[in-house]
Amino acid sequence: MKQAKWLVASLLILGVLSYLWGRAPSKLSFDSPTSGPLTQVEPPRGCEVKGEGCLVPIEGLGEFRVTMPETVVPLERFAFEVDPQxxxxxxxxxxxxxxxxxxxxxxxxxYRLERLADGSYRQDIILPVCTTTRTDWIANLTIRSTEGGFLVRLPFNVDRSRP
Structure with missing residues (x-):
């Protein structure tokens, strides 16, 4: 009799969890990626994200300033920021x-960037070291909005030695 009660209780709990998962999976997962088509946006000519950053216009959405520090060293934390204008x-x-x-x-x-109180998005990033000493990277920036999803591919180089 005692085992039957445990079995019924377990099935009831599983049923409730299944119901919740089906109704609101985003509430039960911590970081689920969003899907859907992406419109690729070409970065402006001469766009340099390191230092002062680069202003990226997205038609129908607005402009976004994308920045990272002047010096980016592999295996060292740096801030990647996106500031909608x-x-x-x-x-x-x-x-x-x-x-x-x-x-x-x-x-x-x-990385998923966190929204800050001022409306900008930021995340601390750590990039691995390339064992072949390459320094060329591409930051694939994805912005999801009410106007759709957009992808901007931003090339940059890491610094192999400190200034």
Whole structure:
């Protein structure tokens, strides 16, 4: 009799959890990526994200200042920031960035940026060291908004030695 009560209680709990998972999976997961088509946006000519950053216009959405420090060293933490300009901040839902090196497997280097009180998005990043001494990276910036999803590929170089 005691085992039957445990079995019924376990099934009841599983049923409730299944119901909740089906109704609101985003409430039960911590970091589920969003899917859907992305419109690729070309960065402006001469866009340099290191230092003062680069202003990236996205048609129908607005402008975004993308910045990282002047010096980015592998295995050292640095801040990656995206600051929507003006009205663009109202329609942004999620900002993510993943880093890749063309024709190299550098593992998964994907981050979800956190929204700050001032409306900007920021995350601390640590990039791995390339054993072949390459320094060329691409930051694949994904912005999801009420106007759709947008992808901006921003090339940059890491610094192998300190200034």
């Amino acid at each position: 003006g009205e663009a901040a109202r329609s942004v839902g999620e900002v993510r960035v993943d880093f890749e090196m063309v024709d190299m497997d550098m593992g998964i280097n994907a």
